[in-house]
Structure formats: C-alpha cells, structure tokens
Amino acid sequence: MTPALPAEIAAWFAARGWRVRRHQAEMLAASDRGNHALLVADTGAGKTLAGFLPTLADFCPSRLDGGPPPEGLHTIYVSPLKALAHDVQRNLLAPVEEMGLPVRIETRSGDTPSDRKARQRARPPHILLTTPESLSLLLTYPEAGELFSGLKRIVVDEIHAFATGKRGDLLALSMARLQALSPGLRRVGLSATLADPDGFRGWLAPWGDIEAVELVEGEEGAEPEVSILLPQQERIPWSGHAATWAIPQLIALIAAHRTTLIFTNTRFLAEYIFQELWNANEDNLPIGIHHGSLSREARRKVEGAMAEGRLRALVCTASLDLGVDWGDIDLVVQMGAPKGSSRLLQRIGRANHRLDQPSKAMLVPGNRFEFLEAFAAQEAVREGQRDDEPFRPGGLDVLAQHVMGTACAGPFREAELAAQVRSCSAYAWVDDACFARVLEFVATGGYALRSYDRFRRIVREKDSESGWRWRLTHPEHAARHRLNAGIIVDAEMLEVRFRNGRSLGKVEEGFGASLKAGDTFRFAGMDLEVEALRELELIVRAAKRSATIPSYMGQRMPISTHLADRVRAMLCDRAGWARFPDDVREWLEVQDWRSHLPAPGRLLVESFPHQGCAYTTYYTFEGWPANQSLGMLITRRMEERGLGPLGFVATDYALVVWGLRPVEDPAALLSPDILTHEFVDWVQQSYLLRRAFREVAVISGLVERQQPGTRKSGRQVTFSTDLIYDVLCKYDPDHLLIEAAWADARARMTDVARVADVLDRAAKEVDHVRLDRISPLSVPALSMIGRESLPAGSADVDLLMEAESLASLAMRVDPPASED
Known part of the structure; x- marks a missing residue:
C-alpha cells in the first residue's frame, strides 16, 4: 500500500x-x-x-x-x-x-x-x-x-x-x-x-x-505546436545557415508575442542574428543575447531581465537548452536545423512551461536540406520519437582525476577503490591490470616521467590492518588538485599567421588540428599551405596550388543519426513530397528524373564534370565531423591512386570531392581498411592526437592550468603538453594518456563510428550515377566552396548568389544520366 x-x-x-x-x-x-x-x-x-x-x-x-x-x-x-x-x-x-x-x-x-x-x-x-x-x-x-x-x-x-x-x-x-x-x-x-x-x-x-x-x-501533456517558417515572397534558399531572409518575419513574431526565445546552434550565429535583429528593430523592442562566451556579469544581467519580464526576445545558444524557467515565454524559435529531436523538444519546452498548455515553436530553415531536416524533426516531435547520444566506456583521464581526488580526502585501499570504480556501468570494464596502470600513472606519471618529482603525487605504503594503502606524497598536492580539477577544457582558437608574423585571423582549434604540414586550405580569400602548428599558432604560407580544403567552415554540431535516417526516408517517399513547398518539391523531382535519390541502407554517389574538374558527391547523411574526416581520408587515397585530388567540402548531408581525373570506382575508395591504415596515419601526422592529448593531460592532472595566484594561458598549457607528448611518443608510446587521447580522437574529434557506418553501406551497395553536370541535390554543398566563414553578412549574400548560379545549371531539364 x-x-x-x-x-x-x-x-x-x-x-x-x-x-x-x-x-x-x-x-x-x-x-x-x-x-x-x-x-x-x-x-x-x-x-x-x-x-x-x-x-x-x-x-x-x-x-x-x-x-x-x-x-x-x-x-x-x-x-x-x-x-x-x-x-x-x-x-x-x-x-x-x-x-x-x-x-x-x-x-x-x-x-x-x-x-x-x-x-x-x-x-x-x-x-x-x-x-x-x-x-x-x-x-x-x-x-x-x-x-x-x-x-x-x-x-x-x-x-x-x-x-x-x-x-x-x-x-x-x-x-x-x-x-x-x-x-x-x-x-x-x-x-x-x-x-x-x-x-x-x-x-x-x-x-x-x-x-x-x-x-x-510522467503524465502526457499537451502536444507541442511546431511549425516551419517559410519565406513570404521568395523561395527557400539553396544554401547558407544564417536564415537572414527571416529577419523581418522574426521581428513581427517578436512583436506579436510576450517573450520569444530564439535558439541558435553556435555562438557566432547568435551574435550575428542578434545584430541583424537590432538593425531591423525599428520599434526598439528590448532584445537580449545569452551564450557561454559572455561574462558572468553580462549573463546574470540578462537572466535577471528575463526573470522580471523586461525582455521581449532573447537570442541564445545551448546555454539555455535545459530546464531554466525564466520569464513568460510563449514562443520558441529555432534558427537553422534542429540537429536532433530530443534537443528540439528540450528547447520547445522553454515555452509555456506548463503541462496542460501546448508549447509553441517555429523552425527557421537556412536552406533546402535544413527544411527537410526541420520537417523530419517536426514529425519526430509529433510522434514522440527521441534520439540519445550513445554510451561509451568511461575515460581513463577522468578515472585518474577521481583517484587523485580520493587520495586528497585521505589514504585509500586499492581493492576498495577498485570495487567502487567498477560499480559504475561506465567503468565496469576496468580490470585489475588497467586499474594498476591508472594508479601507476597517478603515482609517478608513468614510465617515461617517473624520474621527475613533480609527477609523484601518491605513494603506496604498508598498512598494519589491510596490508597496503595509497596516500599523498605531500599535502600540497591536495591544494594543487583542487585548483585544477575539472572536466571542461576550453576550446582554443588558433591564430593563422605567415612565418613573418602577419596574422590572417583565427580558426577553431578542432579544424586546425585536423591539418598536417603540407595540407592546403582556403582562408581570408587566399589558398594557404600549412607549415606547422606551434602552440596556438597555425603557421602557413601561400600555396602554390589550389586549396584541398576549399573553405574553412568551423565546428558545428552534427545532425543526429535518428533525424538523418528520417530525412533519407522522406527523400524516397515520393508521395509525401506533396507536403513540401513547390520549390522543394521541384528540386527533388528534377533530382529524381536526372539522377537518383539516397535510399536507406544504400550509398548514393554521383560523378560529374564541373569547371574543368571531375567531381564526386557522396550522400552520407552522417554529419559534418564524419564527412570532414572522410574527406581527409578519401583525398589521401585519391593521391595514392594518381587521381590528382584538388579539394573537398563537407556538410551534414554530403561530401563533395574533386580532382583532375574522375573516380571510376568509388567503392574502392571506401573499403573498410581505410580505418586501419589511412586513418591511423592521418591522425598521427595531423595535430588531432596532440590536441586530444592536451585535453586528457589537463583532465588527468598531469598538466596544471592554475597555480596559487595565477592561471596559465592557453599557450603555456599547450607548450607544456606538447613537450610531454613528444617525450611519451618517443619513449613511452603505450602510455595511459596516449591511449586516452586515441579514444578521444576516434570518438569525439573524428566521429569515426559514423565514418564506419558509411563504409558499411558502401560495402553492401553503392548507387554510382554518372552525370554530365552538377545535380540538383549537390548544389547546396558545392555552393559552400570558398566561403570561409559563416555567418558573415557579405559572405552569406555571395553564397546565395553562387547557389542560384549553380542551381540554374543543375535544374535545367536535359536527358537523365547513365549509371553503373
């Protein structure tokens, strides 16, 4: 009872x-x-x-x-x-x-x-x-x-x-x-x-x-009301992510509602949309902005204004995704693609924070693929479908931090702590040998570092009651640990410089780390060749050839596997196209007539000539990180096979690669061994592993960010971790943190699991279609070539003009293509 x-x-x-x-x-x-x-x-x-x-x-x-x-x-x-x-x-x-x-x-x-x-x-x-x-x-x-x-x-x-x-x-x-x-x-x-x-x-x-x-x-609540905002006069853009076409309509929506929460997927886009709204805000409606890069004081001020109902709209990022109940919000707007149904539901829930009242949301797609993604997310929400991130084995760097934290509280017995650790599902896999390696790392820093006193943090000693226990070597280690413990390692920006010191701007470290010496990319209107990555500087020189990576796109959250599968299914559901706007339906109908549409369980690959080069488009739907990694790997294979790769561009939905000679057999470029040979070589030759090592070195406590009264700069931390990384690679390549860095490189930085999904589909069935020119479905990706930053007002305008030019060629009705 x-x-x-x-x-x-x-x-x-x-x-x-x-x-x-x-x-x-x-x-x-x-x-x-x-x-x-x-x-x-x-x-x-x-x-x-x-x-x-x-x-x-x-x-x-x-x-x-x-x-x-x-x-x-x-x-x-x-x-x-x-x-x-x-x-x-x-x-x-x-x-x-x-x-x-x-x-x-x-x-x-x-x-x-x-x-x-x-x-x-x-x-x-x-x-x-x-x-x-x-x-x-x-x-x-x-x-x-x-x-x-x-x-x-x-x-x-x-x-x-x-x-x-x-x-x-x-x-x-x-x-x-x-x-x-x-x-x-x-x-x-x-x-x-x-x-x-x-x-x-x-x-x-x-x-x-x-x-x-x-x-x-829980009890079921009112169904959320989710709609998609469409241009009133114009067509849905072919490309771009900023959706600036919607600014006048957004101002009208803000004026018609009590409080509107406008979500964006990046901090850059939040700043851009906020500025565009202010430029169009003739009635001086109070509009704020909130994201993680703002100072604590600025965030608190905005949070207070929201709680008191003094704002009509707030532009924000994932910083407000979760259950914060501020203000009288009656409309949520998602700028660009939602990327996942769970994330969208979480954001929708910020409106009408009551179970018996429907939350109202408006999705604003930046381009035609984003319209399809928004439509898929709308259906997923209606059907109550969710998407979760997969669980993964617990990180060894986090375990090392926990072991050190336990020692700070007092001496511990090895067997008791090992049992506690294994009681976590994330660490149930840790056997005695692995746990002993973690203890050895915390105690000495590992084989190659054990001669340095600074890495000797704990020591094993005889315990009269139980045999052996571990304790701190010195009390000062506890204070240092508390200053430096934590999981969040801030992402750095890399300064792009010529050797003479001239700066061209900054790129996300995640992008810079994927490059190796000799790689070329386009940035600041120039084709650049990478010479080296030193601390937080990417040293470049003018490239003698066209850039292999033709546009610097920065880092973005990828579309979820669940939504990607839904979009693929929608593309094949020809009867369902009647629900789409006329321009989207026409786009898909011409694609279907001239080529193929991506089918579930199969990989569509298109080859066509364009501007004197041989282009190949792989419709993977595995997200930008996976496609970026795949582009790096495929161009390496093309180089080995004498196909003369000239560049690639990746989006969430597709990868476009071009070179001097056409790809006759795309399946051969996608054999599974690419993840055992080329992948390992690429990660080791690029800066990905070095970057991953810095994060795990900081989290594990090997490298300290703070000392009493001072904090190391990102440059100083990078310098310290680079020195240790070089020592370990030379003298202790099986070091615990090298293993942890590889785990991060595979999972987070390259999304290798989703790359493997592409290879699995390629091994089963590749639909290779040869065309005489660009296809309608490839227009959004090709129009991104040479667009180095997004959003940036003029770049977005140029992007739309380029997309319209490509679209006029792709949508011209000519006889259909041949296929393998």
Missing part, C-alpha cells in the same frame, strides 16, 4: 488549486519503498518538484511524528548548469517557506565565495544544489566521510545532458564514492527527453543493475 501524501504537502497543493500528478506520487512511493528511480516526464510536468517530494516529506512534522527534523546534509541536487541550480533554488524556496518546513537550501559552484564553501563543509545545508565538478571537489576534503555519512538522496537533473560524456563519468564515480560513504543513499534521475530509458537506468544504478531503478513515466 502506498503511504499517504504528508498533510503539509497535500494542503500546499490544495491551496493552489493544484493536484498531485500521478508521477509525482509514484516518485514519493518509490522513495518510501527504498528504491532508486528515474523519472521521464514532459517539460512543465513538475519533474523537479517530483524529485524533491521525498526530501520535503522527510521534513514534514506529520511524518516526523513529534521527532526532530533530520540534521546534516540530506539531499544533493546535481545539474549540468550553474544557472539551473540557482533557478531550482529560487523555485524550491517558495514551497519550503509556505509549508513552514525547517529546510536550509544552498547552492555550491565555482562562483560560490570561498568562505561560504568552507562554512558549508563545517555546517552543511539540508539540501545542496551543485554541479558534477563541484561535487567531485567537495569529495576531496578530509571531512568528506563525516559530511556525507548521513546523505539520503542524490537527484540528478537533466540526466540526458551529461550522462553519456566525461562529466557523466565524473558524476558516476562521485556517486559510487557517495554510495560507499552512505550505503543507504538513493539515486534519482530526471529528464524530459530519453530515447533509451533502460540505458540511463543502468548508468544511474549501482553496479549497472537496471532492476534496482524504478522507471516512472
């Missing part, structure tokens, strides 16, 4: 005319049964309150039966964003005060003053709202055992946002430690968007035991 809702909570709901929702009652019941729980419920369903109801119930006098309220730290709430923790504190204080519960609630993050942090360790609040990094640091203090010994509950909000990444690894290890300190601890996960709840139940549970975590599904 389910215990009754405490009278104080029931009265509080009744006073507001609210009812306790089924999933809220079930979360309380799961807690009363002593179980862990994962709640999946729509935005506005009261998830946060559901997660905290068991905690509030523990403080209700009706349940205490005359006894004293709990003392000490009772519940930890973990969120991926500092802003979300502050928002939850604000929304939680009201019911606590109105019920008259003796509960103290505080936040703890990197922004919390040091004196308050010290006081929280000595006299903790009942509920602590924090982030994974701050929780991990709190566990490094000697008083951690006493502080957490009575912990009853940990609530992980927006669990989808970080469980599959390195922040999730860190949190999983922290929860394992908390479970050891407080065996009765119960874990709670909250999310609005999960495609694979069982995967997250396994992540949340001790020892990955899915059955130990109850799955609670």
Whole structure:
C-alpha cells in the first residue's frame, strides 16, 4: 500500500488549486519503498518538484511524528548548469517557506565565495544544489566521510545532458564514492527527453543493475505546436545557415508575442542574428543575447531581465537548452536545423512551461536540406520519437582525476577503490591490470616521467590492518588538485599567421588540428599551405596550388543519426513530397528524373564534370565531423591512386570531392581498411592526437592550468603538453594518456563510428550515377566552396548568389544520366 501524501504537502497543493500528478506520487512511493528511480516526464510536468517530494516529506512534522527534523546534509541536487541550480533554488524556496518546513537550501559552484564553501563543509545545508565538478571537489576534503555519512538522496537533473560524456563519468564515480560513504543513499534521475530509458537506468544504478531503478513515466501533456517558417515572397534558399531572409518575419513574431526565445546552434550565429535583429528593430523592442562566451556579469544581467519580464526576445545558444524557467515565454524559435529531436523538444519546452498548455515553436530553415531536416524533426516531435547520444566506456583521464581526488580526502585501499570504480556501468570494464596502470600513472606519471618529482603525487605504503594503502606524497598536492580539477577544457582558437608574423585571423582549434604540414586550405580569400602548428599558432604560407580544403567552415554540431535516417526516408517517399513547398518539391523531382535519390541502407554517389574538374558527391547523411574526416581520408587515397585530388567540402548531408581525373570506382575508395591504415596515419601526422592529448593531460592532472595566484594561458598549457607528448611518443608510446587521447580522437574529434557506418553501406551497395553536370541535390554543398566563414553578412549574400548560379545549371531539364 502506498503511504499517504504528508498533510503539509497535500494542503500546499490544495491551496493552489493544484493536484498531485500521478508521477509525482509514484516518485514519493518509490522513495518510501527504498528504491532508486528515474523519472521521464514532459517539460512543465513538475519533474523537479517530483524529485524533491521525498526530501520535503522527510521534513514534514506529520511524518516526523513529534521527532526532530533530520540534521546534516540530506539531499544533493546535481545539474549540468550553474544557472539551473540557482533557478531550482529560487523555485524550491517558495514551497519550503509556505509549508513552514525547517529546510536550509544552498547552492555550491565555482562562483560560490570561498568562505561560504568552507562554512558549508563545517555546517552543511539540508539540501545542496551543485554541479558534477563541484561535487567531485567537495569529495576531496578530509571531512568528506563525516559530511556525507548521513546523505539520503542524490537527484540528478537533466540526466540526458551529461550522462553519456566525461562529466557523466565524473558524476558516476562521485556517486559510487557517495554510495560507499552512505550505503543507504538513493539515486534519482530526471529528464524530459530519453530515447533509451533502460540505458540511463543502468548508468544511474549501482553496479549497472537496471532492476534496482524504478522507471516512472510522467503524465502526457499537451502536444507541442511546431511549425516551419517559410519565406513570404521568395523561395527557400539553396544554401547558407544564417536564415537572414527571416529577419523581418522574426521581428513581427517578436512583436506579436510576450517573450520569444530564439535558439541558435553556435555562438557566432547568435551574435550575428542578434545584430541583424537590432538593425531591423525599428520599434526598439528590448532584445537580449545569452551564450557561454559572455561574462558572468553580462549573463546574470540578462537572466535577471528575463526573470522580471523586461525582455521581449532573447537570442541564445545551448546555454539555455535545459530546464531554466525564466520569464513568460510563449514562443520558441529555432534558427537553422534542429540537429536532433530530443534537443528540439528540450528547447520547445522553454515555452509555456506548463503541462496542460501546448508549447509553441517555429523552425527557421537556412536552406533546402535544413527544411527537410526541420520537417523530419517536426514529425519526430509529433510522434514522440527521441534520439540519445550513445554510451561509451568511461575515460581513463577522468578515472585518474577521481583517484587523485580520493587520495586528497585521505589514504585509500586499492581493492576498495577498485570495487567502487567498477560499480559504475561506465567503468565496469576496468580490470585489475588497467586499474594498476591508472594508479601507476597517478603515482609517478608513468614510465617515461617517473624520474621527475613533480609527477609523484601518491605513494603506496604498508598498512598494519589491510596490508597496503595509497596516500599523498605531500599535502600540497591536495591544494594543487583542487585548483585544477575539472572536466571542461576550453576550446582554443588558433591564430593563422605567415612565418613573418602577419596574422590572417583565427580558426577553431578542432579544424586546425585536423591539418598536417603540407595540407592546403582556403582562408581570408587566399589558398594557404600549412607549415606547422606551434602552440596556438597555425603557421602557413601561400600555396602554390589550389586549396584541398576549399573553405574553412568551423565546428558545428552534427545532425543526429535518428533525424538523418528520417530525412533519407522522406527523400524516397515520393508521395509525401506533396507536403513540401513547390520549390522543394521541384528540386527533388528534377533530382529524381536526372539522377537518383539516397535510399536507406544504400550509398548514393554521383560523378560529374564541373569547371574543368571531375567531381564526386557522396550522400552520407552522417554529419559534418564524419564527412570532414572522410574527406581527409578519401583525398589521401585519391593521391595514392594518381587521381590528382584538388579539394573537398563537407556538410551534414554530403561530401563533395574533386580532382583532375574522375573516380571510376568509388567503392574502392571506401573499403573498410581505410580505418586501419589511412586513418591511423592521418591522425598521427595531423595535430588531432596532440590536441586530444592536451585535453586528457589537463583532465588527468598531469598538466596544471592554475597555480596559487595565477592561471596559465592557453599557450603555456599547450607548450607544456606538447613537450610531454613528444617525450611519451618517443619513449613511452603505450602510455595511459596516449591511449586516452586515441579514444578521444576516434570518438569525439573524428566521429569515426559514423565514418564506419558509411563504409558499411558502401560495402553492401553503392548507387554510382554518372552525370554530365552538377545535380540538383549537390548544389547546396558545392555552393559552400570558398566561403570561409559563416555567418558573415557579405559572405552569406555571395553564397546565395553562387547557389542560384549553380542551381540554374543543375535544374535545367536535359536527358537523365547513365549509371553503373
């Protein structure tokens, strides 16, 4: 029998005319049964309150039966964003005060003053709202055992946002430690968007035991209203991502709504759209901007204005994706492609933050492929389909940081810590040999570095009770660890310079790292050849030939596999084209008549001459990072086969490669061994592995970013890690961090899993179509050639003009092509 809702909570709901929702009652019941729980419920369903109801119930006098309220730290709430923790504190204080519960609630993050942090360790609040990094640091203090010994509950909000990444690894290890300190601890996960709840139940549970975590599904809310904004007079653009055509219509939408939240996929696009809106804002509507590169003061000012209802619109990035409930938002706008249905649902949920009212969203495609992606996302939302990031093995660099943090709290026994680590599903794979390697790394830095005292952080000593234990070699290592611990390593920008010092501008490090000496790319209107990457400078010279990488496109989030599959299915559903605007339908009909359309499970490849070169387009639909990697690999193979590659350009949907001689057999260029030979050579010869090593060296604690009173510049950190990288490559190539760097290079930096999916399709069936000129479907990709930065107003205009010129050639009705 389910215990009754405490009278104080029931009265509080009744006073507001609210009812306790089924999933809220079930979360309380799961807690009363002593179980862990994962709640999946729509935005506005009261998830946060559901997660905290068991905690509030523990403080209700009706349940205490005359006894004293709990003392000490009772519940930890973990969120991926500092802003979300502050928002939850604000929304939680009201019911606590109105019920008259003796509960103290505080936040703890990197922004919390040091004196308050010290006081929280000595006299903790009942509920602590924090982030994974701050929780991990709190566990490094000697008083951690006493502080957490009575912990009853940990609530992980927006669990989808970080469980599959390195922040999730860190949190999983922290929860394992908390479970050891407080065996009765119960874990709670909250999310609005999960495609694979069982995967997250396994992540949340001790020892990955899915059955130990109850799955609670929320009541269904009102269906969101999602529409696609189309040009009023003109056609949907062939290419581009900025969607500046929509600015006048956006101004009208802002004027017609109380508060509009305008999401963009990059910080650059946020700045650009914000400026374009201001230029068109004749009525001086109050419009703000919010993204991670702004100062804390600027973000706080905007957040305050939103909470007080003083803004009519806010342009933002993923910094506001999650459950922050600010202002009276009644419209969400997504500029450009949504990239994933889960991400879109999360953003839509910022509007009308109530379960019984539909959230209203408008998608604004920048080009025709983005229209198809927006349409696919619209259908996915309507059908309730989600897409999650896949789970991956836990990072060794994160594990090394955790081991060091544990040592900072006091001596530990190897077997006990190993058992804690393996209780995390992400680290269940770690055997004794692997764990011993991690300990050896933390203790000495590894074989090639063991002679340096600075890397000797822990030491094994005899313990009279259990045989052996590990402890810090010196107390100062604890202070240094707390200064430097963390998972987020800021991405750097590389200065593009000639050897004489002349600067041409900056590119993202992720792009620069994919290049090796001798590679050519187009930037600042010039064809450039890479000479070297030194610290944070990409040294170049004028290229004697056309650039192989004809446009610097920067880094972008890729389309999800789920949405990509939907777009491919839509392309083959000819009957469904009737739902599309006339210009999009005509585009696909001419493509279908002159060539083929990409089919699920098959790889469409088109070859055609253009401007004296032989072009090949691979329609992969695997996202920009995978296509960029594939372009690097294919051009290397073309060079070996004497095909004279001249360049390539990648989008989310396609890869276009061109050279002096045509590709007669594209399948031969896509054999699976490209990932065992060319891939390894490319990563080693480029700067990808070096960049990955810097990140894992910082996360593992091998290289420190901060020292008391000072912080190293990005250049200094890079210099330090480059020196160590060179030493390890020469003397210890099997070093733990080289292994960790390779794992990152394969997974995050090159998206090799999605490259492998392309190769799998190529091995089964390649539809190779030979054309006499550019095809309609390849126009969006070819029009990107030579466009070095996006958005940039003039570049976007030029891009549209180039696309129209290519389109007139592609859409001219001539006899269809031949095929293999």
